Amino acid sequence: MDNLELALKEDPKALEQFRYNAAVDSKNNVFRVSNDVISGLMAMNSSSWRMFEFVAMHLDIYPLELRLNDEFLESINQGKKYIPSEFRTVTLTAADYVKTFKLTDVAGRKQFVRDALSLFNEAVEIFQGSTIRMSRPVTDLEFEVERRVKGQGAVVEKFYAGEMLGTKPAASQAARLTIEINENLAMAMLFVVKNFTRLDNKIKARLSPAANKLYTYLKMQVESEAKYREQIYITWDLDTWNRFLNTKHKSIRRLADSFAYDKQITESTDLTVVSGIDRTQKSGRAYTHFYVGVMKTPEHELIEHDIVDVKPVRKRLPARPKVLKGSDAEGIWARKCIKILDDFEKELKAHKRVLPKADRDKREKYLKIIGEVRK
Numbered sequence: 010m011d012n013l014e015l016a017l018k019e020d021p022k023a024l025e026q027f028r029y030n031a032a033v034d035s036k037n038n039v040f041r042v043s044n045d046v047i048s049g050l051m052a053m054n055s056s057s058w059r060m061f062e063f064v065a066m067h068l069d070i071y072p073l074e075l076r077l078n079d080e081f082l083e084s085i086n087q088g089k090k091y092i093p094s095e096f097r098t099v100t101l102t103a104a105d106y107v108k109t110f111k112l113t114d115v116a117g118r119k120q121f122v123r124d125a126l127s128l129f130n131e132a133v134e135i136f137q138g139s140t141i142r143m144s145r146p147v148t149d150l151e152f153e154v155e156r157r158v159k160g161q162g163a164v165v166e167k168f169y170a171g172e173m174l175g176t177k178p179a180a181s182q183a184a185r186l187t188i189e190i191n192e193n194l195a196m197a198m199l200f201v202v203k204n205f206t207r208l209d210n211k212i213k214a215r216l217s218p219a220a221n222k223l224y225t226y227l228k229m230q231v232e233s234e235a236k237y238r239e240q241i242y243i244t245w246d247l248d249t250w251n252r253f254l255n256t257k258h259k260s261i262r263r264l265a266d267s268f269a270y271d272k273q274i275t276e277s278t279d280l281t282v283v284s285g286i287d288r289t290q291k292s293g294r295a296y297t298h299f300y301v302g303v304m305k306t307p308e309h310e311l312i313e314h315d316i317v318d319v320k321p322v323r324k325r326l327p328a329r330p331k332v333l334k335g336s337d338a339e340g341i342w343a344r345k346c347i348k349i350l351d352d353f354e355k356e357l358k359a360h361k362r363v364l365p366k367a368d369r370d371k372r373e374k375y376l377k378i379i380g381e382v383r384k
Contacts, residue, residue: 028071038210040066043201047229054255055218057131060124067099097195100187111215118182129170149189154180212278219254220273227303244287244300261296281306321356324349343375
């Protein structure tokens, strides 16, 4: 059963909760990507992957309105699956791209265009029905270029991908771009209710594109295997590493000498990574594999190095005393509960978080007891 079938059978209230949680995550620069999508798109080069993550950050992956869309429902009734363009199209800005990935302004705006074109030119294996075919993850790309024209001020011109490619592109920068995602890829990205990874862009934005891609893959592995193993090791041959990193190393030794991504990830994120030549695998006298080991960094080390915020913990609410309903004693108890929840909300706001809905509902109940109404 795929994500769309699950979406139709899932309780709407459960999907609303997923959407609410994703929106709260988004306010904290955390976004979600299906593990199947991460695994399937890892063949993309690092710049393409960075742009894809930027798309994923801005895509509504729980579009509840799709469940009521006539075209979508008609396709389901006919035994087909169709996602209308508006549910898999996002508009992105160069200014946001520069800010998100900590780039310099002029170079970052040019990188915005180059990375978008890189993603557009990718060909990756995507499921189409029961078969896998090479497809573009992006089916349409439109750039908006702002130019200053004498006597007219700022004029916006629109160009498609083909016009931005070649030796004489229409422009090297663009203010905005609109991306339409491949329909089969969108089916894997939308309505993820299990087997997905939450990625915190606050702690990985400064990674190089290749280190960022490796971090995402390792984060998925750690989150998937955390229940079973504290440390995880992956060991790949030279061809696999070259494909993953988009490099052309001639030997495992040269790969090892230039590999600095473990230090980048360890120093900047919530993962501790080690790497080295896998001395258990040889062909003749030459080593054939290189390994990476990863584990979650202990929380006290993350706090010490200011890598993550510690989520505040609410004090326990006092149990309701055995008193009459409407009595002064009940009012005193309710006010104590309200103060704990109000203080907790202030702490959460300092960490750019919101009071959980369950706690908001409790506070409303306590406010009714003392006859207070808040807007």
